[in-house]
Amino acid sequence: MSEPISGPAFFIGKGDDTLISFGSGQPDLPPPVEAFDILKTYTSFKYGLVQGEQSLRSALASQYPQATAEHFVITNGASEAIDLVLRSISVPRGKVLLPRPYYYSYPFNVLYAGMTPCYYDLDKNGKVDFTVFERIVQGCVAVMINSPSNPTGTVQDIDTLKKIEALCDKLGVYVISDEVYKDIIYVRENYLIQGSRVITVNSFSKTYAMCGLRVGYAYSTNKELIEKIVEMKTHTAMNTSIVGQVMALAALSAPQSYIGHNVEVWHARRDLMYNGMRELGLLLWKPEGAFYVLPKFKNSGRAVNDLYYTYKVITYDGAWFGAPERIRFSYALDATKIQEGLRRLKEFMGKEYASY
Amino acid sequence: MSEPISGPAFFIGKGDDTLISFGSGQPDLPPPVEAFDILKTYTSFKYGLVQGEQSLRSALASQYPQATAEHFVITNGASEAIDLVLRSISVPRGKVLLPRPYYYSYPFNVLYAGMTPCYYDLDKNGKVDFTVFERIVQGCVAVMINSPSNPTGTVQDIDTLKKIEALCDKLGVYVISDEVYKDIIYVRENYLIQGSRVITVNSFSKTYAMCGLRVGYAYSTNKELIEKIVEMKTHTAMNTSIVGQVMALAALSAPQSYIGHNVEVWHARRDLMYNGMRELGLLLWKPEGAFYVLPKFKNSGRAVNDLYYTYKVITYDGAWFGAPERIRFSYALDATKIQEGLRRLKEFMGKEYASY
Numbered sequence: 001m002s003e004p005i006s007g008p009a010f011f012i013g014k015g016d017d018t019l020i021s022f023g024s025g026q027p028d029l030p031p032p033v034e035a036f037d038i039l040k041t042y043t044s045f046k047y048g049l050v051q052g053e054q055s056l057r058s059a060l061a062s063q064y065p066q067a068t069a070e071h072f073v074i075t076n077g078a079s080e081a082i083d084l085v086l087r088s089i090s091v092p093r094g095k096v097l098l099p100r101p102y103y104y105s106y107p108f109n110v111l112y113a114g115m116t117p118c119y120y121d122l123d124k125n126g127k128v129d130f131t132v133f134e135r136i137v138q139g140c141v142a143v144m145i146n147s148p149s150n151p152t153g154t155v156q157d158i159d160t161l162k163k164i165e166a167l168c169d170k171l172g173v174y175v176i177s178d179e180v181y182k183d184i185i186y187v188r189e190n191y192l193i194q195g196s197r198v199i200t201v202n203s204f205s206k207t208y209a210m211c212g213l214r215v216g217y218a219y220s221t222n223k224e225l226i227e228k229i230v231e232m233k234t235h236t237a238m239n240t241s242i243v244g245q246v247m248a249l250a251a252l253s254a255p256q257s258y259i260g261h262n263v264e265v266w267h268a269r270r271d272l273m274y275n276g277m278r279e280l281g282l283l284l285w286k287p288e289g290a291f292y293v294l295p296k297f298k299n300s301g302r303a304v305n306d307l308y309y310t311y312k313v314i315t316y317d318g319a320w321f322g323a324p325e326r327i328r329f330s331y332a333l334d335a336t337k338i339q340e341g342l343r344r345l346k347e348f349m350g351k352e353y354a355s356y
Numbered sequence: 357m358s359e360p361i362s363g364p365a366f367f368i369g370k371g372d373d374t375l376i377s378f379g380s381g382q383p384d385l386p387p388p389v390e391a392f393d394i395l396k397t398y399t400s401f402k403y404g405l406v407q408g409e410q411s412l413r414s415a416l417a418s419q420y421p422q423a424t425a426e427h428f429v430i431t432n433g434a435s436e437a438i439d440l441v442l443r444s445i446s447v448p449r450g451k452v453l454l455p456r457p458y459y460y461s462y463p464f465n466v467l468y469a470g471m472t473p474c475y476y477d478l479d480k481n482g483k484v485d486f487t488v489f490e491r492i493v494q495g496c497v498a499v500m501i502n503s504p505s506n507p508t509g510t511v512q513d514i515d516t517l518k519k520i521e522a523l524c525d526k527l528g529v530y531v532i533s534d535e536v537y538k539d540i541i542y543v544r545e546n547y548l549i550q551g552s553r554v555i556t557v558n559s560f561s562k563t564y565a566m567c568g569l570r571v572g573y574a575y576s577t578n579k580e581l582i583e584k585i586v587e588m589k590t591h592t593a594m595n596t597s598i599v600g601q602v603m604a605l606a607a608l609s610a611p612q613s614y615i616g617h618n619v620e621v622w623h624a625r626r627d628l629m630y631n632g633m634r635e636l637g638l639l640l641w642k643p644e645g646a647f648y649v650l651p652k653f654k655n656s657g658r659a660v661n662d663l664y665y666t667y668k669v670i671t672y673d674g675a676w677f678g679a680p681e682r683i684r685f686s687y688a689l690d691a692t693k694i695q696e697g698l699r700r701l702k703e704f705m706g707k708e709y710a711s712y
Binding site: 024026030031035036039040042043044045046047048076077079080083087105108109112114209210211212213214232234235236237238239240241242243244247 | 593599
């Protein structure tokens, strides 16, 4: 999941080699070769099961404790998974609790499902303050958890996640855990939130760099909910692209070193980005996962514009993510470009920005 | 668009060669070779435009009068197009008028969009009675038109379609025209319903036999509406599979004879099916388009079950399509199988059915 494409379209800046884009939230590293190899002899064209190919769901099941293929629905990316989950559990105008800063689609997803977004602010370390969470979650239908987070780059403490898990279970509140960055964590292993009202949302977009192929999934041990989602998807989309699913299955067969290598690259870029920004005097959370930094910037909207028009640097205004006076930088671009981008940022900060 | 997959899952009957399936609404004829050739060198993986690839939308624009690429949104099949259109024009509990018999997803699509389905019955010839339509459309937010129709196989008269076009324009009622079978018509050319509140829904599934690849689109000259759909899709699914879109574009480049040849095959099967059923004494509309017949059957539910369990013939109960006491037969299977299916049907009718 990525891009505020509702933001200025020209920010995509295709075909201009002098542009440095910290905008896009998509890996530049290629998918596993296995995903493309399979295409050379690909010939299928008929409908697949709405729930997703059995082979793909079985392969995914082996990655989750006590899971079976029945616990999964393959979706058009994590976006469709979130849309279907929210619509399936929808209670008219029911409250859905979102962390702030949030992934920019969440409020829309909640509204589109006929519910009402409500928010709690992450603390000064970009973490969930459980005392705040505990108070505000009362009366909610569902909460969305996003760890590692887009756009903050923070990873929630396991202790906090366990407390959220237990509290929501007690309250009967659904937990929609968006774990699309679960394989890009620098500080620990991913912690899988579990429970009968937990739905894990995941994707092949980040781990396997398959953004445009739109293969994601919802996982839940709540079979009744999974059936509801499948029934809805039967009418709203039918099966997820069968060729995408075959590519996803092939990606899973890639050697584990594919993921390990990518994480090393992300880690090195994270250091480059974080240290570079600190040297510029910016205040930001050190990313523990995903590939974003969200430094503070006064007049962020103006800064985003100036950076684009004068310095040809694409960034996203934090306001799109519920984080005014911050700017999101994705570091999904190679080290040379990151360095050039930081150089331009330094120039900008020394000139225009100083006068804001 | 096809299959009541919410129907008995075993009816899919994979891997049993003795089964004759009149169930599935998907072409057995293969897609153009061009669609697969493109895969041999395919390497793209990044996000595409949410609205769809410019090249594909431009190619489609050349098929519609005065259309430009901006008038199209490429979707995950016609299903997603209908879902997004209805959600984009949704008025809480607003009425959406459906013909009955209807494609089985329509009522769900309307309900999922927070609106209320209402119905008018097609007349004894499977046609729209405009006098009835005119009365019942008053106060509706939108109407769905489906010509050629799944499941009736009938094609509406151009005169009627023009009257619907004018009336809905006058009343300010949206017309969602599902024309996925527009290239499979035996009686005339397709008539494109037009107007500022008209949305045409189409697909590569039937014309190009690409059901499982899930590429469809919404077309409208109402740019405000198209923008609304794109904004919604940004949050609910993002771009339609980029590999599917590349295959769809390649399919469009296939020689026109691809479509012409397929229509000849459908036509011959139509004759075989229709004549065969008439010989069995069944009452049915002669299909003018698509690839379905919907003969009358007393105790249709029981007949569907007996046909499956005793005669290994898959059919769909008309009740799923708002047509009780009828059964839908798809003739998307080759002539030999159609003949064998008709033979078994004859046997069934001479034995069990006579005693119903």
